[in-house]
Amino acid sequence: MKTVGIKELKAKLSSYINETRTGQKIIITDHGEEVAFISPLSNEYQIIKLLEKSGKVQWSKGKPRGLDNRITLEGEPLSVTILEERK
Numbered sequence: 001m002k003t004v005g006i007k008e009l010k011a012k013l014s015s016y017i018n019e020t021r022t023g024q025k026i027i028i029t030d031h032g033e034e035v036a037f038i039s040p041l042s043n044e045y046q047i048i049k050l051l052e053k054s055g056k057v058q059w060s061k062g063k064p065r066g067l068d069n070r071i072t073l074e075g076e077p078l079s080v081t082i083l084e085e086r087k
Helices: 006-011 013-021 043-054 078-086
Strands: 002-005 026-030 033-038
Touching: 002 006, 006 013, 006 026, 013 026, 013 033
Parallel strands: 002 026
Antiparallel strands: 026 033
C-alpha cells in the first residue's frame, strides 16, 4: 500500500487516480498523520452500477430495488443460534 502527502497528491492527483484503477490502495497523510484512504471501487458497487445501467435495478444510493429473487430464511434468528452454541 502506498502512502502520499496531501501536497504531492494535489500535484499528481491524476496519476494516483490511475493507480487506483489498477487496484492500488493509497493512504493520504497530512504532516505525517494518516488522514484518508483512496481505494478502487468495490466489486459489489461495480456490479450494482452494471445492473442499474442494464435497467434491471433502480438505485438511489440506498438498498437496490428491482431484484426479483428474494432470500427468505426459516428457523430461529442467527443471533439465537449463536447464543445457544455458546452454552
